Amino acid sequence: MRLRAIISYDGSQFSGYQVQPGKRTVQLELERVLQTIHKGELVKVVASGRTDAGVHATGQVIHFDSHFNLPMDRWRTALNVQLPKDIRIHSVEEVAADFHARYHAEGKTYRYKWTLNEIQSPFERNYTVHVDRYKPNVNLMKEASVHLLGTHDFSSFCASKTSIKDFVRTVRSIDFEWKEDSNQLHMVISGNGFLYNMVRIIAGTLWEVAIGKKNVDELPGILQSCDRKNAGKTAPAHGLYLEKVEYS
Amino acid sequence: MRLRAIISYDGSQFSGYQVQPGKRTVQLELERVLQTIHKGELVKVVASGRTDAGVHATGQVIHFDSHFNLPMDRWRTALNVQLPKDIRIHSVEEVAADFHARYHAEGKTYRYKWTLNEIQSPFERNYTVHVDRYKPNVNLMKEASVHLLGTHDFSSFCASKTSIKDFVRTVRSIDFEWKEDSNQLHMVISGNGFLYNMVRIIAGTLWEVAIGKKNVDELPGILQSCDRKNAGKTAPAHGLYLEKVEYS
Numbered sequence: 001m002r003l004r005a006i007i008s009y010d011g012s013q014f015s016g017y018q019v020q021p022g023k024r025t026v027q028l029e030l031e032r033v034l035q036t037i038h039k040g041e042l043v044k045v046v047a048s049g050r051t052d053a054g055v056h057a058t059g060q061v062i063h064f065d066s067h068f069n070l071p072m073d074r075w076r077t078a079l080n081v082q083l084p085k086d087i088r089i090h091s092v093e094e095v096a097a098d099f100h101a102r103y104h105a106e107g108k109t110y111r112y113k114w115t116l117n118e119i120q121s122p123f124e125r126n127y128t129v130h131v132d133r134y135k136p137n138v139n140l141m142k143e144a145s146v147h148l149l150g151t152h153d154f155s156s157f158c159a160s161k162t163s164i165k166d167f168v169r170t171v172r173s174i175d176f177e178w179k180e181d182s183n184q185l186h187m188v189i190s191g192n193g194f195l196y197n198m199v200r201i202i203a204g205t206l207w208e209v210a211i212g213k214k215n216v217d218e219l220p221g222i223l224q225s226c227d228r229k230n231a232g233k234t235a236p237a238h239g240l241y242l243e244k245v246e247y248s
Numbered sequence: 249m250r251l252r253a254i255i256s257y258d259g260s261q262f263s264g265y266q267v268q269p270g271k272r273t274v275q276l277e278l279e280r281v282l283q284t285i286h287k288g289e290l291v292k293v294v295a296s297g298r299t300d301a302g303v304h305a306t307g308q309v310i311h312f313d314s315h316f317n318l319p320m321d322r323w324r325t326a327l328n329v330q331l332p333k334d335i336r337i338h339s340v341e342e343v344a345a346d347f348h349a350r351y352h353a354e355g356k357t358y359r360y361k362w363t364l365n366e367i368q369s370p371f372e373r374n375y376t377v378h379v380d381r382y383k384p385n386v387n388l389m390k391e392a393s394v395h396l397l398g399t400h401d402f403s404s405f406c407a408s409k410t411s412i413k414d415f416v417r418t419v420r421s422i423d424f425e426w427k428e429d430s431n432q433l434h435m436v437i438s439g440n441g442f443l444y445n446m447v448r449i450i451a452g453t454l455w456e457v458a459i460g461k462k463n464v465d466e467l468p469g470i471l472q473s474c475d476r477k478n479a480g481k482t483a484p485a486h487g488l489y490l491e492k493v494e495y496s
Contacts, residue, residue: 125333
């Protein structure tokens with residue numbers, strides 16, 4: 001029986017999602033708990049994609065196989081009672097035996113958070129990026145973001161340490177939300193898929209437009225150059241949230 | 249020259265406020281940074297009171313003496329650039345040479361936070377107390393809280409491991425706030441001073457009233473008994489925030 005779960009995690013105490021020798025990762029914790037439930041048997045967990053150290057998730061999707069005889073409405077609690085509190089399972093459902101969390105993902109939505117307070121609250125230090133010296137021009141960010149919408153070769157917005165060959169992705173929407181009460185600026189970006197560090201490089205580049213370090217007009221040239229050096233800096237990991245994964 | 253500062257800290261990575269051998273505490277970090285600024289000289293920091301491991305502060309007040317020649321508007325930044333990000337200095341001002349952060353405190357306000365979501369967000373695990381199985385009756389909490397207002401011997405609401413002799417304190421107000429968007433219940437309590445664990449024992453006792461484990465009518469008897477055993481359980485540390493300290 002194949003199960004799909006929607007999970008959230010606070011990335012700040014993890015060395016990313018994927019298993020790495022000697023490191024605390026989200027996948028390690030999930031597989032450890034599933035192994036306990038399955039009396040020592042290894043259960044492989046597949047996610048929609050990995051997330052880096054410090055990156056958070058509010059709607060990551062995973063799948064795994066189980067022959068464990070547990071009523072479907074008990075799975076969520078069975079996992080949550082054993083998982084550390086920085087990972088939570090929000091729902092578990094049975095899916096077709098050939099469902100694949102990564103291969104079948106048809107879209108993803110990420111959120112990037114900046115806080116503009118003069119002093120950053122100690123409670124937000126791992127959850128938003130603090131930018132105190134600048135007043136960002138959100139209108140310029142919006143104008144610049146339009147150049148990234150649609151289907152493009154996003155090589156300029158991909159971290160160089162990658163082995164993939166196809167850099168063409170479709171960005172469906174980029175929206176900005178201003179949170180008055182918390183002085184936060186959010187960028188919400190959706191697309192059919194994202195290259196390694198692509199959201200963080202887009203966030204960093206649009207931020208440079210917002211503070212006048214780059215011009216709106218430079219965006220088409222940056223895209224066309226297919227050269228990572230021309231885009232802005234990679235924005236910090238702890239501002240990023242994987243919010244939603246879509247399946248048909 | 250004596251300086252007073254208002255500070256906030258995320259208590260989750262500290263073994264409380266006060267210096268303890270071999271432990272990471274808020275006082276240790278403050279004194280370490282002041283020692284660096286003062287070129288190795290020890291600078292003692294005095295707070296309005298200690299807070300326990302896991303307890304947070306949004307408006308703790310400290311004082312210290314310095315002969316370091318720094319313009320007053322530079323102090324805040326000088327401290328913040330060297331402090332870890334889970335402590336922030338919000339303001340620094342010169343005060344009279346005999347000002348004392350603890351002895352001159354005339355009132356304190358604490359906030360206690362519960363979250364009532366079915367699944368607790370991983371981002372709130374250190375910042376609110378998760379209570380999923382109960383629907384608290386806030387009206388009963390309010391009724392019960394009225395019995396605690398005013399001047400009483402609060403021995404029943406003081407952790408037993410204390411060496412003090414005077415258990416009389418004045419509670420000025422206890423208010424409840426329901427945060428619709430985050431499903432949080434806050435208790436805000438002000439008084440002239442609080443005994444060891446007093447706010448957490450009041451929170452725990454009022455919570456037991458809210459879920460029907462104790463009756464409103466029992467409160468006067470609990471107070472009068474002067475016996476810790478009659479009050480409710482001590483509510484967890486991580487729901488508690490020192491919000492404000494008042495001076496004349």
